[in-house]
Amino acid sequence: MSPYADAEAVFAAYLAHLTVERGLAANTLASYRRDLRRYLDHLRPRGRRSLAEVTEADVVAFLAALREGDERHPALVASSAARAVSAVRGFHRFAQREGLAAHDPAHGVHPPSRSRSLPKAMGVAEVERLIAAAGPKDAPLTHRNRALLEVLYGTGARISEAVGLTVDDVEAGRVRLRGKGGRTRVVPLGRFAGEAVRAYLTRARPVIWAQGRGTAALFLNARGGRLTRQGAWEVLRSAAERAGLAGVSPHMLRHSFATHLLDGGADVRVVKELLGHASVATTQVYTLVGVDRLREAYAAAHYRAERPTS
Structure with missing residues (x-):
């Protein structure tokens, strides 16, 4: 491929690199x-057909357009x-x-700084209410729903x-999870999650599985296929x-899993492994949640917390 290869050809080569090598x-x-399709669409009206023609000003203009x-x-x-x-x-x-x-015309163009928002976690009582609301008692899909919710919260x-x-x-x-980048980790199933999965496997999944074509997926939809x-x-x-x-998301259960572990005294490096983070720096955001909770408790309970200093 020529050093003056068409940008579309480089685009295809890069996606192949991300898929196969990374x-x-x-x-x-x-x-x-x-993101890159939008970038190439941005370059086209500017007359840039090959990457050799792209300037830093083109990349800066793309950031402004975003x-x-x-x-x-x-x-x-x-x-x-x-x-x-970053892409x-x-x-x-x-x-x-x-x-x-x-x-490399993008070398000097830096992404805008991101405001650091703390992940929102549910309280333990809220998690229990959520799982208790899995559905009508003893229905096959209720067993599936409860097992799914227990696994999301119980394993992160x-x-x-x-x-x-x-x-x-x-x-x-234990459960074997396949995470980002093809990384696999083994995470313990707690008692509640383990019992919910066993109840689903013995009392509900065979009934649902019979509706489909014999998939090996753990969680099935109502037609017997993979959920x-x-x-x-x-x-x-x-x-x-x-x-x-209100406002409950799957990632909130993951946040709650990490926050409750740290609140219970777990080491941040252990939580990193359980979450499948590549770096402990990613996990450390959850320690900030704990500090925030301590600050709020102090402000609410200590009689001198809100008094101005003289």
């Missing part, structure tokens, strides 16, 4: 594809714009490294990891509605 998860790959929006795209918040610019920086870095472009699994489970991934009180992410989202949404809880 082994990115399907959802992450889709985000890269979407933040401002247009008739086809809403303005992006800093975190979303940062993700798109562009990786794209140009790849092109230069592979000899497909003589320079991402929703994609939970729906990706097979029956063979659960054994001897999708959207289907799992609907299970959670319905349970939250019955429990009178």
